[in-house]
Amino acid sequence: DTGVSQNPRHKITKRGQNVTFRCDPISEHNRLYWYRQTLGQGPEFLTYFQNEAQLEKSRLLSDRFSAERPKGSFSTLEIQRTEQGDSAMYLCASSLMSMGGTQYFGPGTRLLVL
């Protein structure tokens, strides 16, 4: 399977705990994006990487959120001191810059903060 994969698919945590999600993009895709989707809404951009460089961050990405993409391959998104408002689907997408705008999304990680 050469699609975007995300792990875990579901995560339940208690308020105040830290969580980390992983995204494996399509092989050789040099751009990787993180989005957050709440129930009944469209995905909202959080941050993106070109290779290993994090080039843009949304205002939605508070200082409790951190993302990395070491070596320009997989990426991790960590949320520290989770809050109930962090409950959402976290989506990862990847694209090949030479292919223009086409972003391919993974299945997402659904986070529930109790």
Next chain:
Amino acid sequence: QQQVKQSPQSLIVQKGGISIINCAYENTAFDYFPWYQQFPGKGPALLIAIRPDVSEKKEGRFTISFNKSAKQFSLHIMDSQPGDSATYFCAASIETGANNLFFGTGTRLTVIP
């Protein structure tokens, strides 16, 4: 501020009918307009996309109509099928920049057999 506005919020269509979903945007710098289909519990899947140099693009039963002067674009699903029942999102981005997508709020389509 919602950069891309989408309507209707929900749509019910008979099998074989035409489904039409509309979107509008304000930022004239947007130069890439994709439509995504999302099933419950799944990530969005790219359906069809258009760039402003053309007014219409057709792929199978799916057509995008684009009106640059009105800053509007729409998705038409011909011969709608029950399997098309899903949530559809329009989006826009600046392809020459970060290319992060700004999504509409979604349209929940139900196709009745």
